[in-house]
Amino acid sequence: MSLRGYSDGMAGNKATQKALQDAAEGRIDAALAAMRLQVKLNPKDLDCTAVLGALLVGAGQLDQAILHLSRGVAHHPNAAMAHNNLANALMQAGRLEESAKHYERALALHPDHRQALLGLSFCRTSLCQSEAALAASERGLALEPDWTEMLINHCHALAAADRLEDAIATMRQVLARRPDDADLRGQYLFALNYLSLPAEEIAEEHRAVRLGVKGPAAPPEIDRDPERPLRIGVLSGDLKTHSVAYFADAPLSRLPAGWTMTVFSLATGAKKDAMTDRFRKLAEEWVDAAPLSMQALDKAIRDRRIDVLLELGGHTGGGCAKALDRKPAPVIVSAIGYPNTTGHPAVDWRVVDSITDPPGSEPLCTERLLRLDPCFLCYRPPENAPEPAMPPADAPITFGSFNLTSKVREETIALWSRVLAGVPGSRLLLKSKSMQDSGMRKRLMARLEAGGIAQDRVDTIAFTSTVEEHLALYSRIHVALDSTPYNGTTTTCEALWMGVPVVCVRGGRHAARVGASLLSASGCGELLAEDADGFVRIATSLASDRARLAALRSGLRERLRASPLMDADGYARRFHAAIRDAWRDRCKGSAS
8 A cells, every 4th residue: 555645644553553554465444444443533633534544545435535634634724744635635536726725735834845745746737737847846856856756746747848858858867876766767668659769779778677677576376277267367547438448348348258357456546437337347356456555466466366467558657567576477468558568577478460560570579479460459439429520611621630749749740740731721730638738838839830830720629528529529620640659549549430531650660550550450541651751642632632531531430330440359359369379378388
């Protein structure tokens, strides 16, 4: 159980210490019961309230956590600790504005309050207030220049401010001093995927993951029956309304007869939604793993005698590579969520296809490759998506991208600039949550201008309140333009589902070849370019012939529906056959 961020009195009495130990070892109910009793006996004890609140947050009982921590503030209105702890719970609940106010109050009471500064910097980044986030992180680093957690927050704020290169440079400096810092290295590796670097250079950086692995590895003994029903484990923080979930549905909802599935959910304080409920019903057991220490999570996986552990997050926020350090399952497979090798020595296999990772790309990966041709993904569109619609007949040609703004680097801007120059009067529509950050938007618009895209040709949208509203915005776009070298994935699939052609260029590594895989699997290969000239030619050609464009758009949804990209039954058979092959290989003893 991690109680990072909950300040000061965590030592407590023997009962509190026992509760903390129970929580760390996975006995959450016992820990909560003990601390409820402590708070009942000592209702004004701020330390007891802090521990109970932290445990409730870890258990996902956010309303109860906020209730108890609010009482702590009421009893101790001038205690910075009380405001900090309430702010943490509010942030987990997504009540970010309230959270920021309590962090600020804690700092007004105690200007050098470390945990409040740490929380405030993260909270401001989440609020898309990158300049304020940078100010908070710089204030913290002035107190302690080598503060790793704050350095990570500082890098998040730099990236959110559209200063990705500065963020990466800072992470490199810290990793030079702390090469075994697994958390920071994960953030660094994920960020590298956005840059136009040689594939071998990025692969070499991933191989350094081994420096932070806490071992030694101790894979469990197995029943070496290659054909028996398998116990599948799923490790993910993204089995909710999230991009990963749209692609995880096919393999997880169609397990072979006799196979069982246990989900180890890393979601922290996430609100329940329909997709979470769907995956819960599919699982034989659902383990809320976020509150667990790495030791307890390792034990939880081992105790359930998982045969094959599917890791769906890699170095993204939805993953937890550290949980794999001692190899808690005989076979570990990385799939769906991360666009590169994990570099982790405990991961045996990685799910790809022959387009994303063609034969010969094996040296770029520390895992062995499970190629699921024709595509390593299968898309399940959101329910209640509106019907596709064209922009008005008199609307100017509008190109668009709903990808993260972090993917809009100089290589992408150069491509898009040539397309807009080739279609006089055309416009560019960009949608990303980060657009509400005024500092980020200002820097991005300046980079677009420097790349030849005049700001008065660009429209931006920050966010919509529902998935349906988000999808409806595709009716404003004539042609979608992919990013490179980090392609869109969910955005490409949802654009096609909404009847919008997506023009992609085939790149030189997995992240830059996902678009090629998706277009090929969806039967839209004519939208795939092999170089920049081809990208410009395809995009401008579509824009110059509205009748042809309308005809193409009218059939895209049905084309997608009939394609391998949405053949859930066929994909599941291929996926599970590959898992079976990996298991057979392990039973023969050729895997460690």
